[in-house]
Amino acid sequence: MTAALNTSRATAVKRVGSKAMLGRLALLIAICAFFALIAPSFLAPQNIYALLQSFALLGLVTLGLSLTMIAGEFDLSVGSMVAVGGLLTIKIADHGLAFGIGAAVLFGLAVGLINAFICVRLKVASLVVTVGSMMTLSGFAYWLANGEVVSSSDIDTALLIDNPIAVIFSLRSIVTFGAFLLVTLMMNVTRAGRDIIATGSRRDVAAASGVRLGLTLALVFGLSGCMAAFAGSLLSISLVTASATMGTGTMLQAASAALIGGVALSGGRGRPVGVMLGVMILAALNNGLGALGASAATILLSNGLVLLGVVLLDGSLVADLLKRRSTARSSFGAGLPKTANV
């Protein structure tokens, strides 16, 4: 009976999730159509390239952050990690760019694992732990920069990673799409993916079912750190510059994109494809408004309004659909159980 109920609930959630995802896709298409109508250059291939360049940076950071959110945690340190990743890359690039990128990614992994260790072993809330690591990383970034703008003269590599591929892509955006593909596979095919969702849904039940909570949290925080540092690496190579403040504003944008993409702050809900749509929605909105010459304040305001609109609509939509389904099933004596993560 319980198994039947769970299966029924899972099917219901999946259907609701699919409809919500279609809603996001519709929103993205609507935004693109709207801007295409009033700004003819919006659909120009070079502008799509510009849009995907925004996606390249924000996408990587959001993907990592969303994994921690799906697992019911939050990594506030991703913005500072972008700055540190960029600085490490440029500082070490003299010994070879690969060393620079490698050092940044390993550093991101190490910080992520430390965050997870403190959360799991010392039982400190991730918000508290990552506030600490955010501030520590920010201080470390200023120490690395040593009060200077750290720059490189390797403009050729900068152009190489941003060089248009098939008109609208670049190496950077392809890497980000690749990361989304890998994480989608991980979430859908591997046990680690199922463990992440289970950890974020009902941690006690997950632990009782044999989910390795410590390992799962180490994985999500490690990936979050890696991806933020890697995003910083690629950004610094692209700009031939790194600074202690570069990319620090991406944390809020990434959180917004993840929420727009359907990731629940309470954990247990969220899919990479939704996150990708969330990032695309923000990138398209900002790009379109930019094409119209909107001010920074207008762009920020629109981001906030879209976030509020999507989250409110999504919340009421999901609740409404589940309620309807529940009522329908109640009439047959098989109501859906209440859950904390829907």
Add this chain to the structure above:
Amino acid sequence: MALTIKKAVLAVACAVISLTSGCSNDKDTGGEQRKRIMLLTVSEECAYCSLHQQAFRKALADMNVDLDVKITNFDAAEQATQVDQAISQRPDVIVVWPADASAIVPSLRKIKLAGIPIVVTNSQPDRKYAEYWDAFTGPDDVGNGYSAGEALIKGFQDAGHGTKGEVFVIMGPPGTPPQIQRLQGFQNALAKLAPDIIIAGVQPADWDQSKATNAASSLFTQFGSRIAGVYSEADNMMAGVIVAAQRQGIDPRKLVLVGHNCSVEGVTAIEKGDQLATVLQSPIDDGKYAAEAAIKLLNHQPVEPVRYLPHLIKTKANITDCYPAIGR
């Protein structure tokens, strides 16, 4: 469900239409194909940046050209994306105020490769990349610092210190071109004209008044009455220095205080007598010079590769010259 999605789409469309109604797209919708200039500029929050943009617009007002403006809040990554977008919109000239003078270089090269003429305004990237832009207009920060040094030396002499004594410097964000170059110009002036005026200490305050107050407090505490003058790389930071001096019981009028850029804080302090001098760096001229260079490029006229703003010393006697720079 379908109705809900439709409602959502409609709501977003309505929001976007209303939000963009005040956008800065100055296009003439009818008539022949007009030339188009795109200005990629920085924050609207800073008074200087805002006046620069206003002056730029004003200079183009009667020129029969369209102007598109893209703004970033000193975010180099966002500006790089704006450049990509600007290239896709194919304007006739692009004018860029770099959010970061180093990070803009790859973008400048992209614009150059796209064959779009380009003017760099306000912040000059490293001159070794000068082949990537057609013209630079903006402040000569070495000259600015040098003029500040001259003003300080004259103030020393007028105050009876001769050409001997100790000063400290409050500077902008370390490593940025204005910080480096203004300090270099100031040091050059002292070394050449009054080598016995010693810089006892230098502290950064990142163009921030409260940080300048803290930095100056520690320097006043460290050097006390030995300090006879202060050079601040911006007037708003000098306002912080004056607060710090007053808190420590030091009369700012007895110090030789020289600031920079004729901001409203500097003008007020000079009129009040708390600050001796400032060096005029007019945002109005800064914006106007950039617009003039863009017009020349638009009309295929020869353009000066570098056009610096004059860096004139302003004291109480001629402080009204600063009024246009602060919108009075």
